[in-house]
Amino acid sequence: MSDIETVLPQLRFNMDGLIPVIAQDANTKEVLMLAWMNLQALQQTVATGRATYWSRSRGELWRKGDTSGHQQFVQDISYDCDGDTILLTVQQLGAACHNGTRSCFETGKITVQAASRQPAAADGTEESAEND
Amino acid sequence: MSDIETVLPQLRFNMDGLIPVIAQDANTKEVLMLAWMNLQALQQTVATGRATYWSRSRGELWRKGDTSGHQQFVQDISYDCDGDTILLTVQQLGAACHNGTRSCFETGKITVQAASRQPAAADGTEESAEND
Numbered sequence: 001m002s003d004i005e006t007v008l009p010q011l012r013f014n015m016d017g018l019i020p021v022i023a024q025d026a027n028t029k030e031v032l033m034l035a036w037m038n039l040q041a042l043q044q045t046v047a048t049g050r051a052t053y054w055s056r057s058r059g060e061l062w063r064k065g066d067t068s069g070h071q072q073f074v075q076d077i078s079y080d081c082d083g084d085t086i087l088l089t090v091q092q093l094g095a096a097c098h099n100g101t102r103s104c105f106e107t108g109k110i111t112v113q114a115a116s117r118q119p120a121a122a123d124g125t126e127e128s129a130e131n132d
Numbered sequence: 133m134s135d136i137e138t139v140l141p142q143l144r145f146n147m148d149g150l151i152p153v154i155a156q157d158a159n160t161k162e163v164l165m166l167a168w169m170n171l172q173a174l175q176q177t178v179a180t181g182r183a184t185y186w187s188r189s190r191g192e193l194w195r196k197g198d199t200s201g202h203q204q205f206v207q208d209i210s211y212d213c214d215g216d217t218i219l220l221t222v223q224q225l226g227a228a229c230h231n232g233t234r235s236c237f238e239t240g241k242i243t244v245q246a247a248s249r250q251p252a253a254a255d256g257t258e259e260s261a262e263n264d
Contacts, residue, residue, distance in 0.1 A: 002240075002241060003242075003243055004243070007240070007242050010240070022154055022166065031154055031163065033212065034212065046242060046244060046245055047246060048246055049245070074244050075244075077241065077242040077243075077244055078240055078241055079240040079241075080165065080229075080240065081230070081233075081236045081240070087237045097213050098213070104212040104214075105212050105217075108210055108212065109209065109211075110133070110134060110135075110136050110139050110178060111133045111178070111209075112178060112181050112207070112209055113179050114179060
């Protein structure tokens with residue numbers, strides 16, 4: 001666990017000053033949504049324990065649940081190996097999605113044409129030093 | 133479940149022609165990584181059942197595991213309510229992360245200063261028509 005000030009140099013915000021944030025239900029492990037944070041949103045999330053995002057459509061900070069009551073209480077904050085994605089595990093009150101579903105990913109499904117599954121030996125390391 | 137051609141008009145690729153993709157372990161529900169797809173990567177993923185991304189650092193298609201052996205066999209593909217994020221549930225061989233850890237989110241942790249948790253009535257709907 002690191003203090004946010006220690007971590008900041010390792011985080012990579014994009015050209016718009018934003019970083020993608022995945023919110024995962026702490027209990028069910030369901031992926032609830034993806035939203036974006038700027039630095040201020042991250043700082044407020046860390047300081048308050050309430051998930052706070054940057055609304056790209058409204059151009060303002062957006063503390064999840066302030067209008068809907070569907071707050072997210074943050075249990076853990078992780079960032080990935082190249083520092084350009086954040087993962088929150090949250091206690092979600094009610095529906096995470098503005099459509100009223102628990103998760104934003106419940107309704108849209110794409111058929112996988114070839115559902116392959118091939119057990120194979122897994123060793124070696126990825127060629128690139130970056131995942132993307 | 134919808135055919136990809138039916139779904140395409142609902143998907144929103146960004147200015148670079150990319151869409152963020154969350155990969156979640158189908159068994160453990162662990163969030164493994166976030167990467168990006170362009171249209172071709174998505175089409176190949178759908179057609180082959182092997183997670184295929186767009187490598188932003190290398191500027192090329194990147195079929196996960198071709199160099200490392202750590203393939204991702206796609207079980208389900210979902211997209212979110214506003215069509216700008218994809219969620220894959222995958223059978224992950226070996227480590228998803230090029231650092232050798234199962235997930236890219238294992239090592240980076242930020243301390244939440246106020247771990248709040250406040251049970252409250254949850255009703256109403258989000259004010260905005262968009263989640264971000």
